[in-house]
Amino acid sequence: MNEAESVRALLVTVAERGAGEQIVPPVADLIGRARRSRRRRQTVACAVVLAVAAAVAVPQAVLDRGPAERSVAPSWQGYPATGPGTAIALAAGRWSRLPSAPIPGRSDAATAWTGTEMLVWGGRVADSARADGAAYRPSDQRWTVLPPAPLTARFGMAYTWTGAVLFVWGGGDTTADGAVYDPAARIWRLLPTSPLSPRTDATALWTGREVLVLGGRSEDGRALVDAAAYDPATSRWRSLPALPAPPDHPVDYLVPVVTGDQVYVWAPWAHRVHTSPNTIHTNYAVDLFRFDTRTDTWSTPELTGDAPAGARQPLWTGREIIVPAAFPYRPGSGPIVVNLRGSRLDPADGRWRTMTHGPIDDRNGQYVWTGAAVISFDNAGAGAVWDPGADRWTTIPDAPRAPAESASMVWTGTHLLIWGELGPPESAGLSYGS
Template sequence: MRLLAALLLALALAGCADADGTVDRPSAGTWSRAADPPLSARYGPLLAWTGSEVLALGGHTGSGCPPSASCVDQHDGTRDGAAYDPDRDAWRPLADAPLEVDRFTGHVVVDGVPVVGDDRQWWSYDATADAWTALPAGAGGAPETALDGVVYSHVRAQVQALDLATRTWSDLPSDDLAPRLRDSGLFATPVGVVLIGADDRDTAPDEPTLTRADLWDGTTWRRLPETGQTGPFVHWTGQHLVNPDFGSDDGGEVDAWDRPYPHGGRLDPSTGAWSPLAGDPPAYGDAGADAWPLDAASGPLVAVGGFVYDDDAGTWTLLGRPGSPIRQDLASVWAGDRLVTVGGTDRAFRPVGQAWALSQPDR
């Protein structure tokens, strides 16, 4: 999750658009103002969907940091939180988290139970009891991915797993395939655990470094064929590992590559087959200069670069933005087919205490 947020935030929104700032694509849905959270104005809280509520945890209450600025740590992290029921448009306060958290804090949701932590300690949250429980300490790494009640993390080539039912840790055999990948992600899929990375040590200056994947199938590690993309994967849709970054690079004027290579794409780990992003990807700037830079992914739906990418339908639809002073530093999460945002900062990078929800038309 940390990787997903960092990567999608880095997607540029500059570029040429139509005169009205949009392109000829259908809208992803209708924005509506949600009830204001019972929290101080903030940006970047950790958001998690339990299946019935959006949990908004922590975040930052100080001024945001302009992209080109060198900001000093303001020590404005928080631990308080609230839960939002989108069906009732109502909030309730939550017990403070056991650590300061924001949208970059490692977290997964297992059967409606959030697991949150860093490389030292993990906790689970019981929404019914409104209580946090410390989990047994592992060997390092934040919670990254989960499947069938097991949460996985990794440190370099070593993957470890925490079974939430038994509260016990186990180690997968180390991924010792050579050359060892400089890893950047971990995903649990029905066909096995996938470590994502690249080997840039033997790449010629006039060749791109393409993303690779190592699959643990329960018996052995094996390397899948080289992909055709330069960026890491950031989300498991249930069918594909995807990176919805619709940009590309050609290597520049010096040591240029033979052609432009896409940053993103999708990989089927069951076959090892890589393919470009589905549908007709937009260009940077197509969403308009005032698009909301949201980043959220659930199942086949990914909000990115002012669009919603649907990997199943192969469509890209415009997100648009509501009449809100919020311009950046948003946190967002899919709550079923709704997209919910909480907090953010205005043009002066001051936090704004608003929440919004986008209701999608029937897919």
């Protein structure tokens, strides 16, 4: 038996043991789900039906709110009580379809809201990386194609909106180049050489002065914890100190959120040690670090309350960090955890508070902050909106097409735009708002 056959034999054993013997194809269930999904798509095609559906789909049940979570800290009172981004307005919202885009629908695109347009660039269509992009302007419902970028096709890039340009760096086949797109001038500019090594899956954050690029993975899949800052005013990079993870806390990946001058970074780690010649023991946890962009220093914040066990899509509201429900970090495999709850942190008092369990919280959903509420969707199109003042979730009408994972999503100030679909390349998009 050669090596390839030996490896295959091992993998077959692992697969058969992991799958077990009783594998029952859920044929009827799949056909039913496919029919429901098809019906939803057909509903979109008929504007009259959609309008009726939206009118009927009034705010739904208030879900799972325990009296123990009703206490509201003073700072929570400061969110807008009126306007299109509030939970009450969103609960009465309706869906509409975007006009077809001039480029194929995709996932993992660099996405930004400029104040007047949604920009999308790069990403992947089916299995192919893309180097094209487009801009959608809701005011006249028009798409325009972006000028060609000076970058190779890619996904997995770091990107952020600076208030003036779309910053794109890294990604693709593990690159270290980048560019900025200026929508006012409709031009791309290449970035100077970065002090960072080539990587994918880094995160870019706009601090108000600089773009921080943090973490990512090297070509061989190692998690990286170094960082650099790019100043768009001078078009210069500078190196930043790396995240100071202890040697026995090898980081798996980084999840950052910027809160003005401070960047909070979750760093899940797993450390495997041979405790005897034939025994492996795994320690694991999630460390939280804070980077002060004024002094370029790292620290470990001292916080109280129940810290979230997992962090996937932290959001900054301008007052609080919202950490929507996420599976607790653990290396290895095991049972699915349910009844997950998000957490909220007011940096001013340094205390974590648990959020009410929401209808999407166990479904690995996507979360968007609107300025006054959090909208969440699962990948079947079910949605809910969370009111930060009342700590209350309300269901909203199902999306007529299920938003793909890694679809482009932006909040425009009045509407949520979703673009990019799972499956065959399509240029469909949706708009949701009141």
